[in-house]
Amino acid sequence: MTTLVTLPVLLPILGAALTVIGSRSARLQRLVGIVVLAAVSVVAAVLLVAADRTGPVVVELGGWPAPVGIVLVADRLSALLLLISTLVTLAVLVYAIDQRITDYGRDTASTTFHPIFLLLSTGVSLAYLTGDLFNLFVAFEIMLFASYVLITRRTSASRIRSGMTYVIISLTSSLLFLSTIALVYAATGTVNLADLATRVAALPPGLQTVLALMTVVTFGIKAAIVPLHFWLPDSYPNAPAPVTALFAGLLTKVGIYALLRTQTLIFPQVGPSTVLLVIATLTMIVGALGALAQNDLNRLLSFLLVSHIGFMLFGLAVFDARGAGGTALYVVHHITVQATLFLVSGLITRRTGTVSIDQMGGLAQRAPFLAILFAIPALTLAGIPPTSGFVAKLALLQAGADGGPFTRIVAGVVILASLLTLYAMVRVWIRVFWGTAREPLPDADPADELVVGTAATSRPMYAATSGLIVISLTIAAAAGPLSAVTGRAGTDLMDRLPYTTAVLR
Amino acid sequence: MNTINLGMAVVLAVLYSVGFYLLLQRSLMRILIGIVVLGHGANLMLQLAGGPPARAPILGTAPPELFADPLPQALALTAIVITFAMTTYLLALGYRSWVLVGHDEVQDDVEDRRIAERERPEGSMADDTAATGTDDEEDPGSAAASAEPAGTGVAQ
CATH class of the missing domain: 1.10.287 (Helix Hairpins)
Structure with missing residues (x-):
């Protein structure tokens, strides 16, 4: 059982090596990518069941016991997020293969896309599983370097600008992370998360606050919390749709996961955190209002992403078991729905030839299936019952209602931000799907690999998007058992003992 | 320590x-x-x-x-x-x-600038430029911002 924990990291990185070796055959690359991700999904599901039944599954790498060696830990939260992330990655890969951005034309394989895609998956898996702060840094670097390549791969003159912004912001946050690790090590003499949980508590309160704030800033840049979000709506929309979907679905959520893990395990506190509540409020409002001003569909979705990061932060800021559980459930829901929306946006752009909303119209008549594909995740994101968004928001609101007067006010902001999300989505619906039908614009850049402005779209792209919608609907249908699991995960996070005793036997 | x-x-x-x-x-x-x-x-x-x-x-x-x-x-x-x-x-x-x-300058968010320009209230200082509809409003800090067509809204 314990060796299973290494597989979500080992399989993708070995798969990446295999796709480099087999870079002459596009078919082999596709096969390796899909098989590896499917296998990791199965492993993650097994880990989730095991962690839920018998507690965290821990493996000591190289046989060195913690806190000397590096441990990989799959507890309820990590296994759940690993499962949903890998499923989303798999769907995005199918979409990307069918959109033909993974290789040159039909048959000529590319040496970059598949290996880098699998490396990104490696980094994400390692970030979820690692029980070591420095190893978390390495995981972030694997993930981010893969994302740098994906966002600037075969870039054009108009897109390189946003790629540069993204790379520089990410590098800065990486160096801040490194500085944080140095400070943590200087203060405590360990980088093992479970060991830090006990040692940081012995530090003077001022030093604890400094370290906690450094981690909030570091992970806050990656998670795009306001006021550290400016880079996101600028950079994400400029990548191809599947890449944007992957980034929006996974990368920011890994930042949220790291925040959730470090704040609850290393810097626990009693009662709601005022600082985090204020940041969460700002993030929700700024993101939602920013979305209303946008004309570019992808930028609009990016601002909504920022807004919903605030929802997850709110659950953490409440700082009790229900809040943490609510955040876990919200992350699961949001990874799925945000990736779906960006994939649908890619389909819309393929059909209309543009991303600017005021050049679209009447798409409901021309492409009714596409309209359904947009409507379901849009309503899910806004949190209309009975979708998964409603279930996740309900968990957050319940936590907020119990937290005290201030959290009740912020819970009101959650409702307001949900209404603004709904408003933004309705505006998109009216302007894109209703009205007089417009002819698709011609492909602005026929030379590149992205085909836009065509009605011809093969089935796998639709199938991948529909698959994600099915996952999202399953989350809503299985809301009872799933919220029970995330509730137990929240209790674990606040209790801390299940994690620390499993690691430091 | x-x-x-x-x-x-x-x-x-x-x-x-x-x-x-x-x-x-x-x-x-x-x-x-x-x-x-x-x-x-x-x-x-x-x-x-x-x-x-x-x-x-x-x-x-x-x-x-x-x-x-x-x-x-x-x-x-x-x-x-x-x-x-x-x-x-x-x-x-x-x-x-x-x-x-042709350069290695890191530039501002062009679309963001365009939206800020569009949403500026009437009668403000920059009303003249907004009214004439200069989409490629140049950022004073970035000499090369006009090197790409701003405000087309088509990123893909």
Whole structure:
């Protein structure tokens, strides 16, 4: 059982090596990518069941016991997020293969896309599983370097600008992370998360606050919390749709996961955190209002992403078991729905030839299936019952209602931000799907690999998007058992003992 | 908890401030140097986190209580490799930018500027330029912002 924990990291990185070796055959690359991700999904599901039944599954790498060696830990939260992330990655890969951005034309394989895609998956898996702060840094670097390549791969003159912004912001946050690790090590003499949980508590309160704030800033840049979000709506929309979907679905959520893990395990506190509540409020409002001003569909979705990061932060800021559980459930829901929306946006752009909303119209008549594909995740994101968004928001609101007067006010902001999300989505619906039908614009850049402005779209792209919608609907249908699991995960996070005793036997 | 000597603290302060100053420049080459300097600062801090200089941690050469802490050195080694990768990647990106657009300037969010221009209330200072509809409103900080067509709204 314990060796299973290494597989979500080992399989993708070995798969990446295999796709480099087999870079002459596009078919082999596709096969390796899909098989590896499917296998990791199965492993993650097994880990989730095991962690839920018998507690965290821990493996000591190289046989060195913690806190000397590096441990990989799959507890309820990590296994759940690993499962949903890998499923989303798999769907995005199918979409990307069918959109033909993974290789040159039909048959000529590319040496970059598949290996880098699998490396990104490696980094994400390692970030979820690692029980070591420095190893978390390495995981972030694997993930981010893969994302740098994906966002600037075969870039054009108009897109390189946003790629540069993204790379520089990410590098800065990486160096801040490194500085944080140095400070943590200087203060405590360990980088093992479970060991830090006990040692940081012995530090003077001022030093604890400094370290906690450094981690909030570091992970806050990656998670795009306001006021550290400016880079996101600028950079994400400029990548191809599947890449944007992957980034929006996974990368920011890994930042949220790291925040959730470090704040609850290393810097626990009693009662709601005022600082985090204020940041969460700002993030929700700024993101939602920013979305209303946008004309570019992808930028609009990016601002909504920022807004919903605030929802997850709110659950953490409440700082009790229900809040943490609510955040876990919200992350699961949001990874799925945000990736779906960006994939649908890619389909819309393929059909209309543009991303600017005021050049679209009447798409409901021309492409009714596409309209359904947009409507379901849009309503899910806004949190209309009975979708998964409603279930996740309900968990957050319940936590907020119990937290005290201030959290009740912020819970009101959650409702307001949900209404603004709904408003933004309705505006998109009216302007894109209703009205007089417009002819698709011609492909602005026929030379590149992205085909836009065509009605011809093969089935796998639709199938991948529909698959994600099915996952999202399953989350809503299985809301009872799933919220029970995330509730137990929240209790674990606040209790801390299940994690620390499993690691430091 | 370890304490560090004043000299090293000053060196760290200089490295971090120079690094962040260079990060705030427009040219990617300066930013690259800034990231390299910042990386040196972070690596030096990792080294200092292990405590004062001591004997090499090889069993049999000295009693264990005289050993230096080897872990921060291992961490710094990993971090140095990662900073090296960052440097090469940024160099490649700068070269690509130079090939594609003829400069390596890091520019502002063009679409954001356009929306801010559009949403500006009537009668304000910039009303003249907004009314004439100059979509490629140039950012004073970036001489090359007009090198690409702004406000087309088509990114793909």
